[in-house]
Amino acid sequence: MVDQLESEIxxxxxxxxxxxxxxxxxxxxxxxxxxxxxxxxxxxDSLGLADxxxxxxxxxxxxxxxxxxxxxxxxxxxxxxxxxxxxxxxxGA
Numbered sequence: 001m002v003d004q005l006e007s008e009i010x011x012x013x014x015x016x017x018x019x020x021x022x023x024x025x026x027x028x029x030x031x032x033x034x035x036x037x038x039x040x041x042x043x044x045d046s047l048g049l050a051d052x053x054x055x056x057x058x059x060x061x062x063x064x065x066x067x068x069x070x071x072x073x074x075x076x077x078x079x080x081x082x083x084x085x086x087x088x089x090x091x092g093a
Contacts, residue, residue: 005089006035006082012055013078017042020051035079049075056081062088 010033
């Protein structure tokens, strides 16, 4: 079951991927975005991941302390991003 945080983060990722454009296959994947969706399937590279991290930081007023290379190895799918943000928000609570 998708909770509110996961739904919001999926929305942020959808907006970023759609704003970056992409091919028809990417559009189909974005339409069915779930926690299991691999970032590479969305055409997200390290720069795109940095943009997504920035979007999430702005949306939640948090700072994610990691360099892009570290993030790329740790955050492989949408669920990884949701889990990382959930952990940061829980620490801040």
